[in-house]
Amino acid sequence: MAMADHRNDKPGRPAPRERRGWLSRIAPGVRNFAKRDTPENLWVKCPDTGEMLYRPDLEAALWVTPSGHHMRIGAKIRLDGTFDEARYERLATPSVVEDPLGFPDDRSYGDRLKAARKATGEQDAMAVAFGRIVGQPAVVIVQDFAFMGGSLGMAAGETFIMAAKEAVKRQVPLVIFTAAGGARMQEGTLALMQMARTTLALNEVKSAGLPYVVVMTDPTTGGVTASYAMLGDVHLAEPNATIGFSGRRVIEQTIRETLPQGFQRSEFLVEHGMIDQVVKRADIPEKLSSILKTLMMGRERLSAA
Template identity: 70%
Template sequence: MVDKNKPQSDKPGGWLSRFAPGVRKIVSRRETPDNLWVKDPDTGDMLYRSELEGSLWVTPSGRHMRIDAPTRLRFTFDGGEYESIDTPDVPEDPLKFSDGRSYRDRLNAARKASGRKDTMAIGFGPVGGQSAVVIVQDFTFMGGSLGMAAGEAFIKAAREAVARQVPLICFTAAGGARMQEGALSLMQMARTTLAIDEIKQAKLPYAVVLTDPTTGGVTASYAMLGDVHLAEPGALIGFAGPRVIEATIREKLPPGFQRAEYLQEKGMVDRVVARGELPQILGQILSMLMGGSRLAA
């Protein structure tokens, strides 16, 4: 039995659809794009995406949000103009690894989500007036994990810098080694170190910009071998995470431990630089290290 005193829901066959079939379509709420707003991780405020993009993805609270490789390259090169350099191909899933899901499936899913082949992207162009090869580690691709593809890309970037006789800039962002590649991943720590030695032998500068987060084997290799180390404000930088360290030593860590500002105080980072100032600062430092020469031929 239908309760005549109970309001009827607006479903097909309900009073609204029976008496005014077109009303629902007219007054229905306009769909809002899912990516129109971004939540500030510090304050919880909803931020307009276009305004965030205009501020280089730095929130009003000062948080330097993580950005993908194409965005980073665009922000870094003068006028957003640069020559893209292809990264080398490497064997896929050489260990036939599976942790309940095959590594190949995980790679395909990451590529579909990011539109990228792997975590590294390389570009060449002017940075603050100084020609440079720039390699960017993209945390959105499997946490920026260091694997064979990342190692080969770094070596390619280093050799491009030597061939063009320009500095190399590396923007790091990683959660550690890519476990699906086992010891092949760990080998990249030594291989990238040897590539940096090629840059040193060519008497060219190597600058590192540490972004949030830079951890694990990346920190233990090419992230800490630069001639100069800059960092974005608030970036987490270390080998193991703070929770792991606290659990190991059973002590509370100091406030701001492993953050860029703390590491600058301790001498591990040369300077903490806001994202918008990085191209100019990098250009000035690298020009000085290059003996005053600016744009390369």
């Protein structure tokens, strides 16, 4: 005969209660959601205020927080938000030799590339597409800081050159959204060479009489700032973006002086003539369209003649 369990029959010890979540206690009939029912990334923390933001609301706001902080975004989100109705033609990026120097590290360069590709869904730090920005055709390059800090290497250099040639071929303006920490150290001098190569590619765009417009996003630094990021016909920037060559701490240690408040931020650079205008993310397509239309007017008259 089986022995009954009377451990909860002792005086003074209540029978076990059914465990219920707080929601079922205050609203009977409403089921509790298991942890697996709620995405782990449903809430995003605002970098400025620490406030937890509902992800769908943040996506609808183009990843700009209520405090006005422009969060970093990837290539697809940028392209979707730039081109009319998120319709555009993605252009295939060129292939290059990977790890040409056999760079020694605690983690192989190849493994770092694989991890970056898996995380971003992109082949390298630059993506290129062709489409219309509020009616104006353009070839657009986007640098993704999430891909190894948006670093400029051989693949990014070849992609930039391809985009420049494509703009000349299609006779349309070239636009770039920059975001980078500088040249890719795993490629050494080969990465630094891309600064000169991209500059030469831009000469072809300008020789063809086509506009080149730069939109600097957070952060745009290092060799990228020292090359194609500062060679535009017009320079725009998102609010409070970090833009410069060396970091603030390095500069202060070198010159042994304290830099002004807001140094290397886009608003500071507008005041000092380094960039033309700070534009909120939601307003960038309209602003770009207006600029491109204006810069192409002379060319249209020449074509008509």
